[in-house]
Amino acid sequence: MTTMQKLYLVIPLAPLFGAIVAGLFGWMIGRRGAHLVTIFGMIVCTVGSAIVFYDVLHGNVYNGHVYTWMSSGNTNFEIGFLIDRLSATMMIVVSFVSLMVHVYTIGYMADDPGYKRFFSYISLFTFAMLMLVMSNNFLQLFFGWEAVGLVSYLLIGFWYTRPTAIYANLKAFLVNRVGDFGFLLGIALVLTYFGTLDYAAVFANARMLATNTIEIIPGSAWSLMTVICILLFIGAMGKSAQFPLHVWLPDSMEGPTPISALIHAATMVTAGIFMVARMSPLFELSETALSFVIVIGAITTLFMALIAIVQNDIKRVVAYSTLSQLGYMTVALGASAYAAGMFHLVTHAFFKAVLFLGAGSVIIALHHEQDMRRMGGLRKYMPITYWTMLIAALASAGIPGFSGFFSKESIIEAAHLSRIPGAGFAYFCVVTTVFVTALYTFRLMFMTFHGPERFREPPVADARGEHGHGENALTEHDEGQHAAHEHAHEPHESPAVVTIPLIALAIPSICAGWVIGSVLFGGFFSNAIFVAPEHDVLAEMAREFHGVVAMMLHAPRTLPFWLALAGIATAAYLYLLRPDVPAVIRQRFRVLYNILDRKYGFDELYSWLFAGGARAIGTGLWKGGDVGIIDGLLVNGSARLVGWFASVIRYFQSGYIYHYAFTMIIGILVLLTLVFVDWR
16 A cells, blocks of 8 residues: 555544544543544644645546455445545545634634534544545445435534424434435446446446436336436435425524534535536436536525525525525536536635634624624624625625636536526526625625624514514524623624634635636546536637636626626615615515515425325324224234134033033034035
8 A cells, every 4th residue: 555545544534533532532531632633633634635636636546445345246345535636626625624614613612511522523524524525436425425414413403402403403314315315226226237336437338328228117218327317416406405405404504603614615515516526427428417407506596595685694694605506516517517516616615614604703702693683883893704704705796806706607607608408597597696696695794794783782573573483583502502682791803713714714715716727727627527528618618718817807798797796786775875675675575575584485395295294194004004903903803803702602611511512412413514415
C-alpha cells in the first residue's frame, strides 16, 4: 500500500476515531477533550483532503478496493475508493466546512448538556459523508447514503426532550426512506443486469445495455436505463430534498444551528447532486430521465423560493433558500451541465454555511430568539456577523463578483441552451427565482440588521394570531438552552470561535467563483463526468466565455442581473422605506399568502394521506385482523368450539350405566348403517 493509499484511509477514519473517542469516552476526557479530539481529527481530515486534491490536480487518479466484504457467486461486494477530481472536490469542501462547523460548535453549544455527544455525532456524520463521496461502488455508496441519513436523524432530534424535534427527525427519517426505497431498487436493477456494483464496470458496459427494455407492467416495455436512472434519482430526491420529497428539510431546523449548516450546506443534501453527477454515464443514455430531472429541479427552485418570502423564522428562510438552490443544481444536472451543478454545489456550500452560521450567531446574541420580527438594528451590535452575512447574501443573490453569480449564471445559461424536453420551463423557473432569491435574502438582512430595534418589544403573534404556535413562532430548548423573551442585556458580537469560521467561509464566498473558466470550460471534470456530444451545453457556452472580468462586465446586459437588483430594491422598499406595506399586501393577497404559509398544503396532505392512511390501515389490521380474526376467530373461536363440543359430550359421560348402554346401541346402529347401506 502506497503512502497516498494510506492517506485515503486516514481521511475518513480520522473523524470516525474522534467520534468514537468523544462518544464512548467523553465521560473520561471531559468537554474540552471531546472538542479537541474531534477537531484534531477534522484537521487531519482537511489537510489530508487538501493533499489529495493537490495530488489529483497533477493527474493522479486512484480506483481500487480496500477489502472484500462478502462474495456471492461471481459477485464480490467490496469496500474501495475512487479518487478523481469529482470526489476530491467533494472531499475538500466537506472536510473544510465540517471543520469550521466543529470550531463554531464550541461557542454555540457551550452551555448545552449534550456537548460531548454533539461533537461525536457531527464527526460521525462527516465520516459517513466521506465514505459516500469516496466510494467506487454502489455498495459503499449505499452504506454512506444510509449512514448520513441515520446520523442526521440523531442530530435533528438532538434535543430529544422537545416533541417538535422528535417529530422532525422522524419525519426526515421516514421521507428519506421513501427516496431510499427507489434508490435501493435502482441499485438492485444495476446488480441484476450488470452483474456487478463496481462503478467502472457498470459505466463501461452501460452503452451495450442502453437499448434493453424491461416490463414493469406486463405488455408495456420501458427502457432499462430510464428506469434505473429515475429510480436512482428518486433516492436523490429524498436526500437532496427535491419536490415532492422536500418536506423534511425545513422541519430539520429543530436541530441545533451547527448541524443545520453542516447538513444543508455541504454534506447530506448535496449527496444526491454528487450521486447524479457521478452517474452521468448512465443518465446521458436516457433523455427521458434527464427531462424528469430538469423538471423536478425547476419546480423545486421556484416554488420553494416563494415559500421563503413568507417565513419569519430566520433559520427557515435559509432552509427554504437551500431547497431552492438545490433545485438550481438539479436543473444543471438535467441540462447535462453536471460541471455547472457541481460548481454551484461548491459555491453554495460556502455562502450557505455563512448564512446558517451567521443566523446562529444572531440567535446566540438574542438569547435563542429566531423570529425576525423581534430583531432589527443589529448591525451596530454585531459588525462581523453582519458583514460576513452580507457577503453571503450578495453571493446568494447572484451579484457580479461574488461566487454565487458565476455558478448561477452558468446554470441559467445552460437551461437556456439545453434542448432536453422541459428545459424551457426550467429556464423560466430559474430566471424568475433570481428575483425571488434576492427578495427573500435581503428581506432577511433588512429585518435582522437594519431598521428599528424590535428585540425589546413583546413577542409577535404569528399569522394565525397565536403566540408560540406554528412554524413561524419561537422554539425553545427544554433544558434551559433557550432563555425567556426578555433579554437580560444588550446584544453583542459572538465570541471568536463563532466569528472566525464566519470569516473563513466568507472569503471563498467571494472568490470561489473566479475559477469558473477552468472548472466549466477547461475540462476540470473531464475524466470524472461524461457528457454526450448532443447534450454538451457547456461546450456552446465556452465559445462565448472570455474570462471572469468580461463575464462581470457583460452582466448588466443580462436579465438575471436586473432581476437580482430589482429583488434587492423591492426588499429595501418593503422592509426599510415602507415597512407598513407588507401587511397590506398580505391582507390583499390573503389566499396566496395562506397557500405559501402552509407550504402548498403538502404537510397536511402527507399527514392525512400517509400518516392517516397508515393509522387507518393499522387500526383495521388491529381491530379486524388481530382482535377480530386472530383473537376472535382463531384463538378464542377455537376455544369456544372446544368448549361447545365438550358441553355436548358431557351429557354422554353422566356416570349412569343405562346412558352408556344407550350410547353403545346408537353407535352400533351408526356403524351398521355405514357398512350395509349402499350409498350409491
